[in-house]
Amino acid sequence: MNQDLNSESPLVQLVSFNKLLEHYDELLNSENAHEVDRAKYVLDTQAPYPVLREGFTDLSLLEKHKDVIRVILEDSFSPILTKNEIKTASTPFENLVFNSSERFRQILKDAGEDFDLEIMNIPMEFGYIMRCTVILKFYYGYNLDIKRPFFYDIPDLNGVMRRYRILYNADFMEIIPTEKAKELTQDDVDELLDNFYNLDIWKDKIPPNSFIAKGFVIANMFDVTTEHSVSEIKSTLIGRAQRGNETFMESFEETFRSFFNLKDIKVGFSGYDAGANRFFKIYGKGMESYILNGKDMEECDSTFCDYTHGKLFKENKYFAISNVEKYFEGSDRDVEPYKSLMEQGIKSAILAPIAVNGNLLGVLELVSG
Numbered sequence: 001m002n003q004d005l006n007s008e009s010p011l012v013q014l015v016s017f018n019k020l021l022e023h024y025d026e027l028l029n030s031e032n033a034h035e036v037d038r039a040k041y042v043l044d045t046q047a048p049y050p051v052l053r054e055g056f057t058d059l060s061l062l063e064k065h066k067d068v069i070r071v072i073l074e075d076s077f078s079p080i081l082t083k084n085e086i087k088t089a090s091t092p093f094e095n096l097v098f099n100s101s102e103r104f105r106q107i108l109k110d111a112g113e114d115f116d117l118e119i120m121n122i123p124m125e126f127g128y129i130m131r132c133t134v135i136l137k138f139y140y141g142y143n144l145d146i147k148r149p150f151f152y153d154i155p156d157l158n159g160v161m162r163r164y165r166i167l168y169n170a171d172f173m174e175i176i177p178t179e180k181a182k183e184l185t186q187d188d189v190d191e192l193l194d195n196f197y198n199l200d201i202w203k204d205k206i207p208p209n210s211f212i213a214k215g216f217v218i219a220n221m222f223d224v225t226t227e228h229s230v231s232e233i234k235s236t237l238i239g240r241a242q243r244g245n246e247t248f249m250e251s252f253e254e255t256f257r258s259f260f261n262l263k264d265i266k267v268g269f270s271g272y273d274a275g276a277n278r279f280f281k282i283y284g285k286g287m288e289s290y291i292l293n294g295k296d297m298e299e300c301d302s303t304f305c306d307y308t309h310g311k312l313f314k315e316n317k318y319f320a321i322s323n324v325e326k327y328f329e330g331s332d333r334d335v336e337p338y339k340s341l342m343e344q345g346i347k348s349a350i351l352a353p354i355a356v357n358g359n360l361l362g363v364l365e366l367v368s369g
Contacts, residue, residue, distance in 0.1 A: 008128060008208050009127075009128060009131055009208060009209070010128065010131050010132050010135060010203075010206045010207065010208060010209070010210050010211055011131050011134075011135070011175075011209075011211050011212070011213040012057075012178070012209050012211070012212045012213065013057070013091050013092075013094070013213050014055035014056065014057060014212050014213065014214040014215075015055060015056055015057070015059070015061075015062065015091065015098075015215075015216060016052070016053065016054065016055035016056070016174075016214045016215050016216070017046070017052050017053065017069070017072050017073075017172070017215075017216070018053045018054075018055070018174070018214065018215065019171065019172040019173065019174060019215050020072060020073075020076070020172045021042070021043065021046060021052075021053055021072065024038075024039040024042050024043050025039075025043070027039035028040065028043075038075070041071075042071060042072060042074075042075075045068055045071045045072070046068060046071075046072055049065055049068055051065075052065060052068065052069070052072070055212075055214045055215075059096070062098045066098075069098065069099060070099065073089055073099050076089070076218060077089075077099060077100075077101055081101070082101045082102040082103065083101075083102050083103055084103060085101045085103060085104075085220070086101060086103050086104050086107065086164060086220065086221035086222065086223070087100065087101040087103075087104060087218065087219065087220050087221070088100040088101070088104055088218070088219045088221075089216055089217070089218055089219075090216065090217060090219055091213075091216060091217070092131075092134070092168060092170065092173065092213060092217045093119070093122060093127060093130060093131060093150075095116075095117045095118055095119060097117065098216075104221070107154055107156075107162075107164075108154070110155075110156055110157040111154050111155050111156070112155070115154070115155065117152060117154070118152070119150050119151070119152065119166070120150075120151045120152065120153050122150065126197075128199060128202060128203070129196070129197075129199065129202050130148070131213075132192075132202050132205075132206045134170075134175070134213075135175055135206055135211050136184075136189065136192075136206075138170075138173070138175045139175045139177065139211065140184055140189075142189050144193075149165055149166075150165070150166040150168075151163055151164060151165055151166065151224075151228075152164045152166060152221065156261075158261075158263045159263050160257050160258055160261055160262070160263055161225075161254060161257070161258050162223060162225045162258065163223070163224055163225045163228045163258070164221040164222065164223055164224065165221065165222050165224045166219050166220075166221055167219065167220045167221075167222070168217045168218070168219055169217060169218040169219075169220070170215075170217050171218075172215045172216055172217065172218070173213060173214070173215035173216070173217060174212075174213075174214040174215050175211055175212070175213060175214075176211065176212040176214055177210065177211055177212075178209060178210055178211060178212060180207050180208075180209055180210035181206075181207075181210040181211060182205065182206070182207070182210070184205060184206075188205055191205070192205055225258050225259070225261075226259060228258075229255050229256070229258050229259035230259070232255045249267065249284075249285065249286030249287060250286065252267050253265060253266060253267045256366060260366075262368055264368055264369055265366060265367070265368050266288070266290070266366075266367050266368070266369075267364070267365065267366060268287070268288045268289045268290040268291070268364075268365035268366075268367065269282045269287055269288075269289060269362060269363070269364060269365065270282065270289040270291055270292055270362055270363050270365065271361065271362040272300070272360045272361055272362050272363065273297075274359065274360065277299065277300050278297050278298060278299050278300055279291065279292060279297060279298050279300060279362075279363070280292075280296065280297040281295070281296050281297065282362070289365065290340065290341060290344060290346060290349070290365050290367050291340060291341070291351070291363065291365060292340070293340035293343065293344060300313075312351065312353045312360065312363065313353075313360055316353045316355045316358060316360070317353070318350055318351060318352040318353065319350070319351045319352075320348075320349070320350045320351075321341070321348060321349045321350075321351075322348050323347070323348065324341045324342060324346055324347055324348060324349060325342065325347065328341075328342050341367065344367075345369050346367045346368070346369055347368060347369055348367070348368045349365065349366065349367045349368070350365075350366040350367075351363050351364070351365055351366075352364040352365075352366070
């Protein structure tokens with residue numbers, strides 16, 4: 001994983017372990033003999049390589065001194081938790097990872113050799129501004145409350161996309177001004193906030209390469225796939241604009257695959273005409289109806305058995321068929337949608353009502369072969 005050295009930034013990244021090593025300097029005076037011995041071991045291991053304290057931009061040194069770095073970071077990456085924690089040591093806002101827990105390494109291995117790790121929601125122009133907010137807080141002392149979560153989207157072994165939220169620990173970072181740094185007043189900061197997305201103003205107040213970011217960050221990651229999927233499903237069902245997008249169905253299906261952790265889930269829709277008491281096909285790019293199975297419309301009375309009909313129409317609750325074949329064998333074989341599902345090779349299905357104030361508008365169909 002390589003650092004993007006071509007992108008413009010207010011920060012010159014200098015990898016250094018000085019702040020962490022200062023912690024071990026303090027532990028030399030501890031009353032706990034075990035802490036003193038551990039601190040002495042770490043510091044003696046690092047001592048022949050002063051560049052690890054001074055800082056460096058030559059990323060090849062990370063590989064050259066990887067064994068020493070592993071000793072320095074060992075307490076931060078507990079071997080007891082390595083198979084459970086999703087954790088990395090990296091440079092801030094970058095995809096450069098130089099130490100990680102065993103679980104994180106396994107997640108990347110499952111993603112495949114062609115997968116490139118990338119923070120999902122930092123556009124290039126906004127990345128510059130985010131770095132500036134760090135400078136404003138840690139150097140100028142302006143505590144801006146700008147909460148923007150960062151995520152990695154990483155496919156699992158089955159190709160299902162998982163979403164991981166990244167939480168940074170910046171305790172081991174130092175922000176140091178260069179000769180390009182400017183003095184800022186409250187009026188300057190107010191102007192920046194009033195023009196938050198104006199990159200030119202940010203570059204004028206905090207120029208490129210005006211500060212050195214010396215150190216590294218610890219990033220802890222948490223699987224938030226379920227929460228993200230639920231939010232996406234709600235947004236998609238509510239939002240009208242997305243439905244005209246050519247990738248609407250593909251994205252919608254991918255969301256459900258992540259939520260259920262199943263690769264072969266497909267999504268269908270069928271509309272309901274209350275006046276005519278029938279289901280009808282909804283036309284749109286990629287839209288299918290698995291209960292209609294190619295038909296334009298179907299009478300409701302011939303579509304569902306009494307139990308299914310009651311669930312969807314009276315209770316407005318979803319109806320799940322865990323084993324379509326078994327359910328088909330135990331029902332009237334001429335009753336839809338079980339026959340249609342069987343003919344399409346579908347093995348399980350969830351039919352969920354789309355209703356407003358108790359009035360059925362249609363059915364969301366989740367099927368798996």
